[in-house]
Amino acid sequence: xxxKINKKTTVQLLFAAAVIxxxxxxxxxxxxxxxxxxxxFSLLTGQKIDSIFISSLKSYGxxxxxxxxxxxxGDEKYKNYxxxxxxxxxxPVILTEIYANLAGYDVNIFSQEKKPSGKSIxxxxxxxxVKLKSVFNYNDAIKRIAGRVSFIINDFVLWSSEDSLxxxxxxxxxxxxxPSKENTYLAxxxxxxxxxxxxxxxxxxxxxKYKLRDNYxxxxxxxxxKSLIKDYSKAxxxxxxxxxxxxxxxxxxxxxxxxxxxxxxLIRKDSFIHLNYDNEDELKSLFDTYLKQIKNNGGKxxxxxxxxxxxxxPEIRNFRKTGYKFVxxxxxxxxx
Numbered sequence: 092x093x094x095k096i097n098k099k100t101t102v103q104l105l106f107a108a109a110v111i112x113x114x115x116x117x118x119x120x121x122x123x124x125x126x127x128x129x130x131x132f133s134l135l136t137g138q139k140i141d142s143i144f145i146s147s148l149k150s151y152g153x154x155x156x157x158x159x160x161x162x163x164x165g166d167e168k169y170k171n172y173x174x175x176x177x178x179x180x181x182x183p184v185i186l187t188e189i190y191a192n193l194a195g196y197d198v199n200i201f202s203q204e205k206k207p208s209g210k211s212i213x214x215x216x217x218x219x220x221v222k223l224k225s226v227f228n229y230n231d232a233i234k235r236i237a238g239r240v241s242f243i244i245n246d247f248v249l250w251s252s253e254d255s256l257x258x259x260x261x262x263x264x265x266x267x268x269x270p271s272k273e274n275t276y277l278a279x280x281x282x283x284x285x286x287x288x289x290x291x292x293x294x295x296x297x298x299x300k301y302k303l304r305d306n307y308x309x310x311x312x313x314x315x316x317k318s319l320i321k322d323y324s325k326a327x328x329x330x331x332x333x334x335x336x337x338x339x340x341x342x343x344x345x346x347x348x349x350x351x352x353x354x355x356x357l358i359r360k361d362s363f364i365h366l367n368y369d370n371e372d373e374l375k376s377l378f379d380t381y382l383k384q385i386k387n388n389g390g391k392x393x394x395x396x397x398x399x400x401x402x403x404x405p406e407i408r409n410f411r412k413t414g415y416k417f418v419x420x421x422x423x424x425x426x427x
Contacts, residue, residue: 135196135198137217137222140198141223146192147189147192148185152180157230159173173226174227177230177233177235199219212227237414237415239385239389239416239417240416240417241263241419242393243266245291265289265327266286267394268291270292270298270301272300282325288327289329291332291360300315301315304337305337305341312342316346320349329356330357331359358427364381364394366394374399375403379406
């Protein structure tokens with residue numbers, strides 16, 4: 092049987108097939124290529140590169156006055172910068188941040204260091220077209236915010252191996268302990284883990300050896316104080332709760348006398364900033380506010396629980412990048 096082909100029908104079928112193939116091609120691009128390559132050079136404009144570049148600088152505390160936009164000669168349209176970098180910050184560290192933030196994009200990044208000055212030249216291109224150039228120079232006359240921050244962690248109990256993970260965190264802090272027989276062992280463990288502890292003096296001390304009461308004789312109180320000083324001789328601070336009964340009694344003066352004789356500072360608990368919070372967002376907001384209040388070379392010590400401290404670790408890393416120093420509590424001068 093001979094099949095008769097209608098040319099008009101054939102054209103319509105071919106047109107329909109072309110439309111179907113076009114739609115299929117778009118679907119494949121959107122659902123497959125788009126997912127495999129979520130970032131591509133066609134979407135990365137010069138403006139986007141500039142935004143990523145400036146954001147990278149800001150994350151390391153580079154101030155606006157250290158960023159100079161230079162004129163570009165001729166018909167060239169790329170951004171051209173000259174960046175001043177303080178001596179406490181490494182230019183390669185900044186370049187690494189820029190590289191990391193552009194990872195996944197189809198861009199060409201070239202950097203060259205001029206020795207011995209450390210001057211570096213950065214060029215970012217897309218499809219052989221220069222989008223941004225920058226020169227980085229060290230400047231000993233400028234400094235980033237040098238605020239110092241430290242932590243004292245309260246409500247810490249070593250119930251399990253998970254709790255000991257806190258002691259493995261490579262950040263300086265001091266753990267606040269209430270005197271007890273069990274906590275003398277914990278203090279030793281803390282020291283073995285290259286951390287430090289402080290001692291809280293309040294009405295909640297139940298161990299008779301360390302107990303402080305305003306109805307005790309002077310001799311008994313002196314023995315308790317001697318036991319505290321002997322058994323917790325490596326304490327960073329002895330901290331007294333200003334809301335306790337012993338603070339509002341003659342015990343306070345006796346503590347001060349005995350500690351002063353041994354050149355031990357007795358610190359009020361309210362000398363620290365208490366980070367009390369209802370949720371993680373509130374905690375991060377409080378922390379951010381307090382840190383931005385620190386003046387150059389100033390310092391703050393925060394009192395916080397274990398969970399809160401762990402929640403703040405990403406914030407600590409971000410603030411450290413901008414120039415804040417996170418130090419041991421003993422390195423910050425306490426004004427009472």
